[in-house]
Amino acid sequence: MGLRLLLCPMLDDRGSTFSSHQMTGLGVWDLTSNTTAWQALLGDRHGAADLPPYAAPARATDLSGLPPAYVEVGSAEMFRDEDVAYADAIWQAGGQAELHVWPGACHGFDGLAPRAALSRDAREARTRWRRRLLAQSGTGNRPGAGADGRHT
Structure with a gap:
């Protein structure tokens, strides 16, 4: 099972x-950083109307048949709305997504403050999701698999 x-x-x-506009000039990643990154990735294709979804996943018109997704974003970062919209598009396509919008969190919050309660909560939520899906698929219960689903 892919996750x-x-x-x-x-x-x-x-x-x-x-x-993306609300957070301009705030945090560790803003619209300027994002535009620079997309231009580095896409070159002249940045902003093109016919950009394929493999280059920019938000451009996908059909998200059916994808593996389950865990989508995590901070409420105080520029990616909040596009990430929420992506999870919604997965649900509309009949797919499975778990969405977490962490209150007050900025981009990369768990790396910036790994010991913060919110960062610990986020890591625990990811682990619970992964374990739950692996258990549902039977992957986590195969002979020789440890409690975390890894082969021992």
Whole structure:
């Protein structure tokens, strides 16, 4: 079983969401940083109308058939709205997504403050999700698998 763990993912090259503009000039990653990164990745294709979804996942029109996704984002970061929209698009396509919007968290919060209660909560939520899905698929219960699903 494939699983997708999307932590504060950069999904949309267009930079047109409310949160992308709301957080401009704030935090460790803002609209300027994001535009620079997309231009480095896409070159002349940045912002093109016909950009394929493999280059910018928010451009996908059909998200059916994808593995379950865990989508995590901070409420105080520019990716908030595009990540919430992506989880919603997965649900609309009949897919499975677990969405966490961590209150007051900025981009990369768990790496910036790994000992903070919110960071610990986020790591625990990811682990519970992964274990739950692996148990449902039977992967975590195969002979020789430890409690965390890894082969021992």
